Amino acid sequence: MLYLPKTLVALGLGSLALIANSLPASAQEAGSASKTPAMDWREKLGTFRVGIIGGNRPILESRRMQPFKEALQKELGVPVEVFAASDYKVLIEAHRSGRIEYAIYSASAFSAGWLLCKCIEPLVSPVAADGATGFRSILLSSNKHTASLSSLKGKTIVIPGRKSFSGYLLPRGQLALDGVDIENAEWKIADSGNAINAIADLEGKNAAGVFGWEPYYGNSKLSLKQVKGTRALMIAKLGAGASEYPTLWQSSPISHGPHAVRKSLDGKVKALLAKFMINLNQRNFEAYGAVEPNFSGGFREVTISHYQSVIDLLRTGNNAKKASLPDNFGENKKTP
Numbered sequence: 001m002l003y004l005p006k007t008l009v010a011l012g013l014g015s016l017a018l019i020a021n022s023l024p025a026s027a028q029e030a031g032s033a034s035k036t037p038a039m040d041w042r043e044k045l046g047t048f049r050v051g052i053i054g055g056n057r058p059i060l061e062s063r064r065m066q067p068f069k070e071a072l073q074k075e076l077g078v079p080v081e082v083f084a085a086s087d088y089k090v091l092i093e094a095h096r097s098g099r100i101e102y103a104i105y106s107a108s109a110f111s112a113g114w115l116l117c118k119c120i121e122p123l124v125s126p127v128a129a130d131g132a133t134g135f136r137s138i139l140l141s142s143n144k145h146t147a148s149l150s151s152l153k154g155k156t157i158v159i160p161g162r163k164s165f166s167g168y169l170l171p172r173g174q175l176a177l178d179g180v181d182i183e184n185a186e187w188k189i190a191d192s193g194n195a196i197n198a199i200a201d202l203e204g205k206n207a208a209g210v211f212g213w214e215p216y217y218g219n220s221k222l223s224l225k226q227v228k229g230t231r232a233l234m235i236a237k238l239g240a241g242a243s244e245y246p247t248l249w250q251s252s253p254i255s256h257g258p259h260a261v262r263k264s265l266d267g268k269v270k271a272l273l274a275k276f277m278i279n280l281n282q283r284n285f286e287a288y289g290a291v292e293p294n295f296s297g298g299f300r301e302v303t304i305s306h307y308q309s310v311i312d313l314l315r316t317g318n319n320a321k322k323a324s325l326p327d328n329f330g331e332n333k334k335t336p
Helices: 013-021 025-035 041-045 058-064 066-076 088-096 107-117 165-177 195-203 229-238 240-244 267-283 285-291 304-314
Strands: 048-053 080-085 102-104 120-126 134-141 156-159 188-191 209-216 247-250 259-262 299-301
Touching (some): 041 267, 048 058, 048 066, 048 088, 058 066, 058 080, 066 080, 066 267, 066 285, 080 088, 088 102, 088 107, 107 120, 107 304, 120 267, 134 165, 156 195, 165 209, 195 209, 195 229, 209 229, 259 267, 267 285, 267 299
Parallel strands (some): 048 080, 048 102, 156 209
Antiparallel strands (some): 102 259, 120 259, 120 299, 134 209
């Protein structure tokens, strides 16, 4: 059952006065409660509940959040509780049902939660120390003379694992939406098990291309210092010449997983939270590190548009099987 916020009906003061004057004194006294000042949002909110993934160590993960919990409690002026869910399915259900107001998601888990009820919205997402705001999947050739994606038909393309979000699930789904089925017999997909093995297959001339990932910095061209992810592994293993190997395909950029709130949360609370989170790494780095141990570049505000490509992937009708994601929605924080 979806949570529906109560609707408040505002009446004009002039109409209220006319009605009150026409009522008996007892009725006027009974109606005097309408003049009571509106309840403060803190009173309405009561306790603010934050959801995280606790996995198989919920107590330790909750303790890790203590500096953030204390800082947030001071900022909001209300008690803060931390709920450690065993996995993203439990976290999504807790958020959907109103058990928590705030949750920390991966990009795919948030997208799945939004599709379930549209009762949550992204607030902020973390930025890497070098300024990367997210990542995207890429297909790299092992031959600098390869011109296009179609030129790899019939040739072996290696992936770092069939559970890899950026190295298989995301490209498979987005390419399917574009009418390219890499599971078709025309394509030869080989599972190398992990990224290191995938690059070794390229080195041994056992593959013509590899699916992987790279950080996303906006539309600016990457400098050599910013080359990370799969291409960085290629350069380390195959030499500097690998920097010239072409990118034959790239996905839409995906922002790092968001911190999201319930849509029904009071607007004043949302604004306060956004400001608090964006300033957190400057004002209280211990609290920042507790809530975001992987990306030290601070937070930025995000909207649903930053996750639209994953949402489109998940809700695709005819390609739903191709676009589906694993049960744990598990793109890794450091290696998508």
